[in-house]
Amino acid sequence: MNTASIINSISKHVSLTSKEVLYLSSLFLPSKVHQGEFAEKAGEISKGMLYVNSGCLMSYFSDKQGNDHVIQFATAGWWTGDLHSLTRQIPSIYTTKALAESEVFLLPSNNMDKLLEMLPTLEHYFRILFQNSLVTHQHRLMLAFSATAEERYNDFEEKYPALEQYVPLKYIASYLGMTPEFLSKIRRRRMER
Amino acid sequence: MNTASIINSISKHVSLTSKEVLYLSSLFLPSKVHQGEFAEKAGEISKGMLYVNSGCLMSYFSDKQGNDHVIQFATAGWWTGDLHSLTRQIPSIYTTKALAESEVFLLPSNNMDKLLEMLPTLEHYFRILFQNSLVTHQHRLMLAFSATAEERYNDFEEKYPALEQYVPLKYIASYLGMTPEFLSKIRRRRMER
DNA sequence: CGCGACGTTGATTTGCCTCAACGATTGTGG
DNA sequence: CCACAATCGTTGAGGCAAATCAACGTCGCG
Numbered sequence: 367m368n369t370a371s372i373i374n375s376i377s378k379h380v381s382l383t384s385k386e387v388l389y390l391s392s393l394f395l396p397s398k399v400h401q402g403e404f405a406e407k408a409g410e411i412s413k414g415m416l417y418v419n420s421g422c423l424m425s426y427f428s429d430k431q432g433n434d435h436v437i438q439f440a441t442a443g444w445w446t447g448d449l450h451s452l453t454r455q456i457p458s459i460y461t462t463k464a465l466a467e468s469e470v471f472l473l474p475s476n477n478m479d480k481l482l483e484m485l486p487t488l489e490h491y492f493r494i495l496f497q498n499s500l501v502t503h504q505h506r507l508m509l510a511f512s513a514t515a516e517e518r519y520n521d522f523e524e525k526y527p528a529l530e531q532y533v534p535l536k537y538i539a540s541y542l543g544m545t546p547e548f549l550s551k552i553r554r555r556r557m558e559r
Numbered sequence: 560m561n562t563a564s565i566i567n568s569i570s571k572h573v574s575l576t577s578k579e580v581l582y583l584s585s586l587f588l589p590s591k592v593h594q595g596e597f598a599e600k601a602g603e604i605s606k607g608m609l610y611v612n613s614g615c616l617m618s619y620f621s622d623k624q625g626n627d628h629v630i631q632f633a634t635a636g637w638w639t640g641d642l643h644s645l646t647r648q649i650p651s652i653y654t655t656k657a658l659a660e661s662e663v664f665l666l667p668s669n670n671m672d673k674l675l676e677m678l679p680t681l682e683h684y685f686r687i688l689f690q691n692s693l694v695t696h697q698h699r700l701m702l703a704f705s706a707t708a709e710e711r712y713n714d715f716e717e718k719y720p721a722l723e724q725y726v727p728l729k730y731i732a733s734y735l736g737m738t739p740e741f742l743s744k745i746r747r748r749r750m751e752r
Numbered sequence: 753c754g755c756g757a758c759g760t761t762g763a764t765t766t767g768c769c770t771c772a773a774c775g776a777t778t779g780t781g782g
Numbered sequence: 783c784c785a786c787a788a789t790c791g792t793t794g795a796g797g798c799a800a801a802t803c804a805a806c807g808t809c810g811c812g
Contacts (some may be wrong), residue, residue: 429705437697450694482683488677489682498690501643503696504630510703511736512622515768535791543704548768550792708800728759741800743760 367396367469372417375443379491382480386485391483394471399423399464406462412451414474418444421468422532425460426540436541439465445495465532515544516552560589565610568636568733572684578665579678586674587664592616592657599655605644613636615725618653618734629734632658632722659726666714667741708737709745 369391376382382390394417399405406412407422416423418440426436437460438471440446451458469526473481482488509518522542523530529538539549560583569575575583579619587610592598599605609616611633618639619629630653633639644651666674675681692715702711715735716723722731732742 427701427705435701435704437700449690450697453694454688480768486680486683488614489686490679493682493686493689496686496693497642497646498692500696501646503693503700504643507696507700507703508620508628508630510700511628512620512626534789536608536789544789547770547793551768554792605777692808727757729757738801739759740802747760 367398369396369418369470369471370395371419371443375417376488376491378495380487390481391486392409393477394473396469397470399468399470401464401466401468404446404461404463405468406458406460408459408461409457411455412448412458412475414452414472415445415478417471417473418442418446419469419471421470422465423468423470423531424463424465424533425462426537427459427461434540435543436537439526439533439537439541441528441532446532447469450525451510454514465537481527510543513549515542516555518542518544519549560591560612562587562589562664563638564612565664568610569681569684572687573680575678581676582677586670587666589662592661592663594657594661596658597654597656598661598663599641599651599653601652602650604648605641605651605668607645607665608638608640608671609633609655610664611635611639611668612662612664615658615722616655616661616663617726617730618655619730620652620654622745627733628736629730632719632726632730632734633720634725658727658743660728666727677695703736708735708741709748711735711737711740712745 372394373382373387373390376390396419399421405416408427420442423438423440423446424436425438425448426434430469438446446462448458448460450456451460455475457488484493509521514519517540519538522538535549535553536546539546544547561718565587566575566580566583589612598609599618601620609643612637616633616639618631618633618641621627631639633719639655641651641653643649644653648668670736675685702714706714712731712735715731728742728746729739734750735742
């Protein structure tokens with residue numbers, strides 16, 4: 367397990383010397399998360415940002431009635447992490463679980479601070495990262511408020527066809543803000559046409 | 560109308576020389592938007608990021624049935640803008656309208672590029688800006704999926720008590736993803752207790 | 753003054769949820 | 783290698799939160 371993928375992702379936006387690559391690589395902690403196990407847990411302060419090297423993770427929170435709500439999936443090449451918990455150093459409300467055998471790099475929050483101090487050009491990388499994520503979130507919010515459950519499912523399939531191989535339908539339903547029962551009924555209606 | 564407020568906002572995160580302040584200030588285009596008029600229009604490519612110096616703006620989009628959905632309010636000290644339209648140079652789906660007499664600074668997208676090239680330390684400022692906005696969006700999404708209409712209204716009042724002076728209830732309803740009629744019923748139920 | 757925008761109210765409808773039950777599949781321990 | 787439990791997707795009946803539609807009073811403004 368090496369940092370090639372993550373370095374490659376960063377190099378698309380920031381040019382790095384080989385020394386910088388070495389320094390960068392030294393700040394990421396590689397680890398494996400087995401299927402069904404947790405990378406982060408609600409109630410604990412987030413350890414840092416996570417880069418998914420392979421496999422698939424999902425983050426979710428539990429509401430007061432005990433229902434889980436998936437807020438993000440992350441496959442190879444994606445970042446995940448609870449920014450609120452990280453920046454304020456407060457307990458996270460999100461749990462991050464592996465949906466498959468996964469290799470991840472942890473960028474601990476103090477390392478992230480160090481990193482951005484030593485290599486301020488990386489601010490650009492994270493600025494772009496967050497900017498794109500923001501666009502995605504705005505789009506989801508738009509759908510949540512103006513689209514029916516069926517339209518949201520259509521949009522999801524178009525955008526993330528690859529996820530269906532990893533993710534049980536009930537989690538997709540949760541991500542889309544509907545019950546698994548209702549998603550099932552949507553799928554049925556669709557087959558009948 | 561001067562750039563004091565915006566410079567002040569930036570200075571909280573990045574230290575600037577007086578030369579840099581001058582350069583910065585030269586890139587912002589001040590303008591006034593009268594109540595009911597538009598700063599940006601759906602269908603046009605976004606002109607740039609907008610900093611609200613005074614007054615209040617709101618951004619919304621129209622779905623295919625012609626219903627409007629408010630996605631953001633912005634009062635003094637806030638940024639607004641359609642990042643998707645800006646980064647990809649495609650027509651925006653959002654319209655931005657003044658809810659009161661407003662003074663805004665436009666940071667045209669090519670100026671933003673120039674700015675970040677000349678003063679790369681500002682990447683930090685925008686990184687933080689987008690990072691915080693991301694946290695807010697995640698929170699809204701969480702509420703949209705797990706809270707009732709009444710809970711969302713409570714949360715809104717707690718978080719943005721100042722907005723009620725500018726914003727008609729129907730827009731607050733829209734922002735919260737409910738109809739004005741239903742918001743009215745929530746308010747009534749609440750008075751009766 | 754009169755018009756249009758806004759907030760409100762009530763009656764009715766609907767999209768989606770809840771609950772309960774059932775087959776199919778997977779995995780697990782004896 | 784089989785029996786059993788657990789998980790998943792599905793189906794149907796019934797219920798509820800919120801939308802829709804229509805009507806009405808109020809207010810600010812041209």
